[in-house]
Structure formats: C-alpha cells, structure tokens
Amino acid sequence: MSTSASGNSFAINNVRVFDGHGLSSLRTVFVEGGLIATAGGDGEVVEGGGGVLIPGLIDAHVHFDSPENLREFARFGVTTALDMGTNSPTLIDSMRKVPGLTDIRSALSPAFGPSGRELTANTFALSAVVTGPDDAERFVADRAGEGCDYVKIIIEDPAEKGTAALNGETLAALVVAAHAQGFLTIAHASSDAAVQLGINAGVDILTHVPLRSPLTPGQVAAMKSKGIAIVPTLSMMEGIGAKFAMPTQGPGPGIHQVQQSVTDILAAGVRIVAGTDANNTPFVPFSPKHGESLHGELQLLVGAGLTPAQALVSATASAAELFRLQDRGTIVPGLRADLVLLGSNPLEDISRTRDIRAVWIEGERVQSSS
Ligand SMILES: [Zn+2]
Known part of the structure; x- marks a missing residue:
C-alpha cells in the first residue's frame, strides 16, 4: 500500500543500466520512498522500452539567477547542480530542497581581491573581498554563516591591468581556513599564472582552463601529485573562443589549447568533472x-579524448564523489532515485544523452514541458 502523496513506489522495467563502464542486460530497477530499492512493492510499472537508464546528471559549475533554473536543469536530466558563485543567500535558500526539482549546493559569494573585476562589476557581496591572509578566516566564517556548501575562490591573472588579484599568501590562507571548517575549495583560474597560484595554494579543484596555451607538463604533474581535480567548463571556453573569433588551430589562443590541456590531464590520470x-x-x-549545455559539455569532453563512459562518469559518479555527495551518482540500492531514461545508447554516441524519455528526481517524475 502506497500512502505517500507522490506515490513514488514503482519499477522501471526493460532497461539497460549504465554501471560506470558499460550497460547491463535488460532488467528492472525498483524505486521506493525516493531511493533505489532491491525489489518492488506494488507500485506502478513504467515501461522502459529497451532504453538506457543513467544516473541523474550533475553539473559541477553553474550560477543561479532564478528558481526557474531548477526546472530548466530538471527537464534536461540535470538532477544536481552545483553553484559556483551567486550573491543572494535568500535566492539560494528558496531553491534548496524543492521536491521533484533539481537538488543544489552553493558556494554563495566567491572570494576575490580588493580591486578585482568582480568588485567593479558589483555582482557579489562586499564581504567577499579578502584583503589579505589575515582576512581569510573572516571570509570563510561569513560564508559558513550564510550556509555555503564549499568555498569558491576567484584567482585573477596577477598580470592583468588594474587588478589587485588575491596573492599566493592570501590564497593559501583561504585554503587553510576553508579546510579547517571542513569545506572544499574550488578556484576559478583561466590564465597560466592563475593556475599556478591555485596549484601552489593547494586548492582542491580548479575550474576553467586557459585559452592562451596548454597547461604545462609541470602543472599537470603537480595536479596529479596533489590530487587536484578539474572542472574545465569546455562549454564556456568554447563560447569565449567563438565570441572573440579565436582561431581553432595554430599557436595562438583558442579552444584547441583548452582541448590539449584536457587531453594531457586525462592522460595523467587527473580527475575531470563535467561543468558548464x-x-x-x-x-x-x-x-x-x-540544463541543455551539460549535454554539449559531454560532447566536448568526448571530443577532447574521454570515452563516452568516462564522460558520463565525469557528470555522475565522479562528480558525486568529488563533492562528497555520497547519496547519488550511481544506480545502486539505497541511493537517491535520480534517474534519466534515454531512448538510445549514449556509449555509442554521447549526443544520445539528449534522447531523454523520462527524468526522476528522488523518485519523483519530472513533468516534461515540451
Ligand atoms: Zn562560473
């Protein structure tokens, strides 16, 4: 007997399940109380039609501007979205734990330097300015007080004109202060010098990849030895390259330099996580x-050398593990029933992640809005 309002005890039959490497033979997946279960109750049976069931997708680099973002993510199968800089704690609070919609985490305002571009653009909280190493603990305490889930740091290019970028000592102090409170640190770095500062400071995750030139072998090796992961945001880098009419080959800046970095990072065994x-x-x-862009990100990751299975893992199990979301990322009993039913096999062609037949978030079916 099902008494829950959502009635979310059900089975999805005739599906092949992605297990992180390949697909299972046709089987039935059971859901009970929002979680994947070992066996079914007496709930509804959803016909899987021989499709492919993948874990709900995770976008590990987004920014929110409206609760409507949740609906956009959900209908594209992005069941978890990790915000990397939104200035309104009120907006973030209103978007947390909305039943049947994408589950979020947030950095709230990122840390940046006293006269950085972020400040002049006036988008983030003034309390996000970090004046020096002695100010790092205060910054982390402010964000913790607002309910952040991790700490985002913007490392600007120290050579950029008019920029008082966060320096190495301040970055190191921010990492120490964040770790002391149990927070991961994610650093925006889109130039060679910024990447080096982030590596030196020991951030946990770098995000973006320089367009100007590939990461150096020394940087790639240091990321591997320090266990630093990367969220390359190829969608963003490709968009910037196109906007500024950068060539896509040759010695100058362009998306091909970014792709080379990703290829090198992959070969070195550094963790790559999908984010747009x-x-x-x-x-x-x-x-x-x-929402839509994560599917393009998966295609770009495959274009840079990941197998389709590796790309899917970068947007599911690996993202969940990196961000300590132990309750999701794979399709096994006991985890959240965040599921995407595809009509065709994404391991043959990663663009088939767009062939979405149904999405469930914590066992609740997302209403399609075509
Ligand atoms: Zn961003």
Missing part, C-alpha cells in the same frame, strides 16, 4: 544555457 558555467549573468562573455 551555465549562467544568465549580464556582463560575462558567454552564457551556457542551464
């Missing part, structure tokens, strides 16, 4: 669309 930088922020050079 989806946003609707007015002043930024490019705005990947919430």
